[in-house]
Amino acid sequence: MIFTNLRRHRVRTLIGMVGIALGVATMLSVVGLLGGAVRMFERILRNDSELLVFEKNVSDLFFSNVPVELAQKLREQSFVKAARPVLFAIIAAPGRPVVTCFGISADDPRFDGADWISGGAGDFRDDARGVVLGERAADFLNAKVGGTVTLGQEDWPVVGVVRMENGFENGGVFMPLAECQRAFHKDGVCSVVTVALADGAKTSEVKDWVSANFPRMTALENEEFSRSYSQFRIMKTTAWVVGGCAFLLGGLSVTNTMILSVFGRIRELAIARVCGFSRGQVAWMIFGESILISLMGIAAGWLLSSAGLRVLREVPQLQGYIEPTVGWVELAGAAALAMITALAGTLYPAWVAARLDPASALRFE
């Protein structure tokens, strides 16, 4: 009966399915896009490390001030293989109000295995002013090795252009840490210290050490950081809220479809009751239709979002900035939300159908 009902009301079924599909597609796309952006940020921060040390209670890492001394002392500990300070900053360039700057040390592993377009890792030195540009930054700043680039109030010699996989880095400027600190009036401090553990060392050793020696700082494992960093949380929450709103619309579409479905066949439902259908069977029939519509909508929405994200991945301007992918967790979450929304939206129509008085319905229909 459920399949038959859906088959014989194809338009109605399609409308309900499209509503759910759009909800699922919107949610998966938004979650995929923002999740991809978060992953790219995470990759910048991780930088071949297991832990991040930053200032407690800062809403954004740009406001974090970690003494570089912390990195120096950490490096002396037996449980630490490497501790590298990184300073994040934003600077203006002619025609570009926002350029991301990375103040790093010359031994920073993000240049390891990088694709150098001109210059090389050896040209980037801690004791010099020379900056390395990401390929895209070199392009929009119209700069090349041997020339200079104007950043803020100063001209900076360009010593290398490198193609980075990460879009934020590819569009950014790498400065020697000391020069970056000077330019941004951050003497002696950095935004984060990335910590790589020595073999066999535990993350708790770093955490305890930081907590004991620099109580205003905190050390978090990369996973912990991703979960707790407010910016990431805002992005992830935004994704689910926007997706949730899309679901409300999708759910309303299913509700509307199912209400129309019930009120449009009062006589049929009455006949079904006369033929021996119980209230439960009638309600299940309505719920079953809703579940099937939702399942089809979820499948269609998944295909739609996969196709949309695939297209976005091919857009050159977005490459490197986001890695839009939909994981099983996101798919399961969206599917669960779709199902809950659809079932909630079907409660009223199913209740109406189950409460139907067949004799009255046949008398007046």
Place this chain on the structure above:
Amino acid sequence: MKTDETKPALHVIVRDAWKSFDRGRIEVLRGISIEVAHGEVVALLGSSGCGKSTLLNVISGLEPVESGEVLVDGRVVGDESTRIGLLRHHIGYVFQLHHLMPDLTLRENCLVPVVAARGDRNAGIKRLNKLAIATGIDHRLGQRVRELSGGERQRGALVRALINDPRLLLCDEPTGALDESNREKVFGLLLDLARAGGRTLIIATHDPAIAERCDRMIRIRDGKIAGEGVGS
């Protein structure tokens, strides 16, 4: 048409049944009492609005009585589970309008009670084929209802009512919407299927000619028994 020998025809008793609508302003059944024996064919004869349809609804449990008692095969018709059990296995209902689902095929329509009763679909299809041959609609089973003539639709409704081999058949003006030729065919079929199957048949009609062909006719006027007679 062979029937299930283990299922005897049903005995119906209605005792002092009262039923009203519009919060008691319209009294439809006013203390009506009837008894229909096993395998008996009874006509409820009366003009429109006299309470015939309501009496059938009350017997099937589709509408509860306000006072009085209805017993089908000794069971009090009242609660939902009794009503569902009766409608699934023991009572077949035929209306003046066929009330088939227009977008379904005739076959799908006729199998609705099998689905409701959670019966064996294959056994249902076998019964359907036999009934369809007996009623002459076997060649139309794959057609959608809107593609059928009025007579075919009503014969389809009859097959649907009989698909679970009910022992009590309630018919509300089953030939009322048919032309004379189809009226005779459908009513003849109904009588044959009821009598051959040993079913109890209660038929509401305003047509004395039809009532006279039943074992007994009960005249209803203003929700009361106005008289009884013996048919042909």
